[in-house]
Amino acid sequence: MARPITDADRRRVRELHAQDKSRNEIARAIGRSPSTVSKIAGQFTPPLTFDRAAQVATATAARKADLDQRRTEMAHRLQDVAERELSKMTQPTVYWEWGGKDHTYDEREQPEPTPADRRTMMATAGAALDRSLKLVPPKQDPGQESRSVVGELMAGLARDYVARHGGPPPEPDYDQALDDGQ
Known part of the structure; x- marks a missing residue:
């Protein structure tokens, strides 16, 4: 038969909970099972909780940073x-x-x-x-990003020219430009 929960158990659970002990640590300290500790914690108004999600998230973030x-x-x-x-x-x-x-x-x-x-x-x-x-992958070169933006712009202009004129833009005539003094 299970040992009845005493006022001393309740008092000790409250004290250890206030010290931020986990449910399992409290169970070991008072010689009770973790389920008994949960039962005792649920009898308080408001009930004591062992939700440590915020602490776990902080510890996980610290570990990742390390x-x-x-x-x-x-x-x-x-x-x-x-x-x-x-x-x-x-x-x-x-x-x-x-x-x-x-x-x-x-x-x-x-x-x-x-x-x-x-x-x-x-x-x-x-x-x-x-x-x-x-x-540690290298960060992308900002100049490379700029060059790709310019390349995409030129490709877009070429597609627009094809759509408007039905063919690719004419190749520049550098010899003619030199003859014209440009």
Whole structure:
């Protein structure tokens, strides 16, 4: 048989609720089930609620902002990796060998890496740049947007000319313009 709800249970639920404890935290603190805590909370006028949607939304927004910041930092680090790899492509490089029957060490410097090493560096730089751009895509160039607006305007004018005159606009005669002194 279930233990009856006491005034001490009610008082304790009210105190812990005022401390902004969750239903499950209150249940653990008073040694009751979460459903009993909900029943007790519903007996008050007005009933106590455990609606934490606003707190959850705030916490979620904060977490997303933190992840955005971390993603941006990671994109910067990947950009640094790409730049470092690209800078190595034209730098003097030391190649070494260790081995042979006498276990000798041999070292030589070349003015720049071998083509195979350069391909590897390029692949590493490309992968780092690709990941960086996926983490933080570049903002669209405002000039590009302006150029596309101008392009759309020119295309619209050409369509309008075709609709009015039944054919494309004539090509400008630059030689004639030069003869006319323009």
